[in-house]
Amino acid sequence: MYNLLKSDFYKLKSMKAFYILLLFPVIQAVGFSYFVPHATGNQTLNNSLSSQEFMVLFLLMGVFASIIITNDFHTGGIRSLISFGHNRMKIIYSKSVVYYFSIILLSLLFPIISTIINTSKNGFGLIVEGDLITAFFVRLLLLMLIYIAESSIFLVIAFITRNSNMVITTAGVIVVMNLILNMYVRKKQSLIGDIYKTTPYYQTTHLLNDPMTLEVIGSILLICVLTIMLCIIVTGFAFNRMDVK
Incomplete structure (x- = not known):
């Protein structure tokens, strides 16, 4: 597992596309601070966190999944790992850790940079x-x-x-x-609304608009952890039965 993680992080570090994509939230942060010049750091932080999902974050999530995972199928990287005897679930875990790391980095750049810029100009x-x-x-x-x-x-x-x-089309549909x-x-x-509220995609609105109670925190934790576990289980079920050529 350690060697898989080491290899996947090295690949990520070596990808030019990774650094190019990280420029998007940086540019977004500078643009946000330019067009909202009088906002305090606190206002900027709240606005950036609540708005970034409706901008390019989901699209970049899809692009990162393509770079980190699907490209490895096309280049034969996944096939090589399997032929070397690596457990398929460990391959999923390694890819997931690297992918989630890139998503956390990607999602934090915009709010942190824009907040720093406007705090330096207008105070927090x-x-x-x-x-x-x-x-x-x-x-x-x-x-996160x-x-x-x-x-x-x-x-x-x-x-x-x-x-x-x-993957990228799905990201666009989700946006x-x-x-x-x-x-x-x-x-x-409505029933549709009630179902939507039980998905991770509503939880940012839930977190930023509702009081920070133990009930809210517990609800978010439960929904997100169950979603992550379910997705990894489904991925493992499909990947273990897949003929990788």
């Missing part, structure tokens, strides 16, 4: 105390878990289809569906 807007710092880090950790859960669907699709176009369903849920109560 709140007195920074112990309780505020604790609440901030709890929200940040939960957001939410993003990992949201990106897990691309892990499944990348392993099952081995098709980059399919549109997330926008539609988020607006739909706000307008009226």
Whole structure:
């Protein structure tokens, strides 16, 4: 497992496309700070966290899954790992760790950079105390878990289809569906809305708009952890029965 992780992280570090894609949230952060010049650091942080899912984050999740996973199928990397006797579930775990690491890095760049820029210009807007710092880090950790859960669907699709176009198309569909369903849920109560609220894709709205209670934290943890586990189980079930050529 260690050798698999070492190899996959080395591949990630060597990919030019990885660094090019990381420029997108950096440019996004600079643009956000330029067009909202008078926002405090706190306002910028809240706005960037609540808006980035509706911008390019899901698309980049799909692109990263294509780079890290589907490309390895096309270049024969996965086939070589299997022929060398590596356990298929360990291959999934290794790819998942590297993929989730890249998603966390990707998702944090935009809010952190934009918040630093506007805090340096306008101040943070709140007195920074112990309780505020604790609440901030709890929200940040939960957001990282939410993003990992949201990106897990691309892990499944990348392993099952081995098709980059399919993964990226799915990302585009999720962007549109997330926008539609988020607006739909706000307008009226329905079965569709209730189902949507039990998915990871609603949890950012839940986290940022509702009071930080143990019930909210527990609900987010349960939904996200179950989603991640389910996606890895489905991926393992399909990959173990797959003929890799």
